[in-house]
Amino acid sequence: MSLKSAQRLTLFFAALTVVLRIISDVWIRPLLVASFSSGHALLLVTLIGFLSLIVPLGAYALVLRPPWRSPRLWAVDAEKREFSANATPTAIGPLVVVFAYIASGAISGAIADFDTVAVSGFSLLLGIALLTPFIAILMTARPRLTLNRDGMTLHGLRRHSHYPWDGPFPRRPPGQWLNVDRGFLAFTLDRYRLHADTRDRIGTQAEMEDLQAAFAAIKDQPS
Incomplete structure (x- = not known):
């Protein structure tokens, strides 16, 4: 839907x-x-x-x-080169x-x-x-979260908050209201904060597929 x-x-x-x-x-x-x-x-x-x-x-x-909507993944905007998630x-x-x-x-x-x-x-x-x-x-569909090569932006009804990848980040990912799996959201943020070389691929379908594969591999690992 x-x-x-x-x-x-x-x-x-x-x-x-x-x-x-x-x-x-x-x-x-x-x-x-x-x-x-x-x-x-x-x-x-x-x-x-x-x-x-x-x-x-x-x-x-x-x-x-x-x-x-299943699975709850990032929406890919290839033109703007960003991933996004709207409020569910x-x-x-x-x-x-x-x-x-x-x-x-x-x-x-x-x-x-x-x-x-x-x-x-x-x-x-x-x-x-x-x-x-x-x-x-x-x-x-607010709040809305977008990711691009520069960082994460949380779009509210009246104000936007931008967090560069290498700067201070919220303690908790803002995933409660968003149409993206919380675990997948946390994994994505950690990936781009820790691996600067992957940031230029944000907003591409190839990177979306790599994210899914990497996340699935972690979930399949025995605890």
């Missing part, structure tokens, strides 16, 4: 969560409150609200279960769905209080404000 397809699927399940929460809050909740005693109505409203999050979140996990949708995606659920509570409140323009407008803006940062992170 491509990065764009994974992003579209994440947005679909986020939108599904919003729709289910609005239906639950605006139409189903008043119907249950009017039809059942307060205790039963509260139980049913809580259950339906819970399902409006768990159903799309569970379906999302099944459809986009990690690894969403499976890291930020569940947060997008959960915050879509939270934001939809404000949106459904805006619909319910439509006659009160000030309250409705504030609720709608609050819902959009809660969800926008996570959608921005998802669609920009």
Whole structure:
């Protein structure tokens, strides 16, 4: 599955969560409150609200279960002569769905209080404000890590951090959010920090194949 397809699927399940929460809050909740005693109505409203999050979140996990792209290797950009790894949708995606659920509570409140323009407008803006940062992170695939002959660059939403191969490096490789195997990431960084003669080959398919072969050989060694 491509990065764009994974992003579209994440947005679909986020939108599904919003729709289910609005239906639950605006139409189903008043119907249950009017039809059942307060205790039963509260139980049913809580259950339906819970399902409006768990159903799309569970379906999302099944459809986009990690690894969403296998094997998790560097993307090769021969033109720029660099390797790169974007943020994996499976890291930020569940947060997008959960915050879509939270934001939809404000949106459904805006619909319910439509006659009160000030309250409705504030609720709608609050819902959009809660969800926008996570959608921005998802669609920009940040953080993003690139490697070239000069070093490693971590691209965030607002700032970039560059680390020359021969200079100070982060203690921990920033692999938690990235669509690259952590062990492969650590192996790659060690290779270029310790072997300066290999840096000019970064960004080529031949070097990518050599990296895979060298990493596989280390993994196959008995511990």
